[in-house]
Amino acid sequence: MIEAMETNSPTLITYNGKKVHITQKIIDKYKHCKVRDDIDLERIDENLTKKGGFLPFLPLIFAGLAAAGATAGGAAGIAKAVNDKKAEAAANAEARRHNMAREEKVRE
Structure with missing residues (x-):
């Protein structure tokens, strides 16, 4: 994730056995974080796995x-x-x- 943020390019990472797509939107959202520990992959994963909608x-x-x-x-x-x-x-x-x-x- 840090590499994706530094290179400013979307990527695919594996976290807890799940593949998580790190999109440009996520990179833009978290690139302001000074300490990389502020990035919570579990919360990102929960937001990405939401289904449904209209x-x-x-x-x-x-x-x-x-x-x-x-x-x-x-x-x-x-x-x-x-x-x-x-x-x-x-x-x-x-x-x-x-x-x-x-x-x-x-x-x-």
């Missing part, structure tokens, strides 16, 4: 949006079917009224 949740978010879209599409289909049924019933009622009026005229 990106692992992206597939779940997109799946939720797709499900919401499908639900909205299904609801729109149901609403259309209900409205079509009402319109058909109204048209049938009008046709029946018209036919009954025509039959009464014929009987007279």
Whole structure:
């Protein structure tokens, strides 16, 4: 790590059996330390091994949006079917009224 800081070049070191990438960001963060004992490799290793964040949740978010879209599409289909049924019933009622009026005229 000290060599990476002195040469100002990223490197890969092995610490406690784990490979730790010393990036330029880490070098910039610790290059101000006068005493090299201030550099805590365990803390650097813990920070580097953090997983997660926002990106692992992206597939779940997109799946939720797709499900919401499908639900909205299904609801729109149901609403259309209900409205079509009402319109058909109204048209049938009008046709029946018209036919009954025509039959009464014929009987007279």
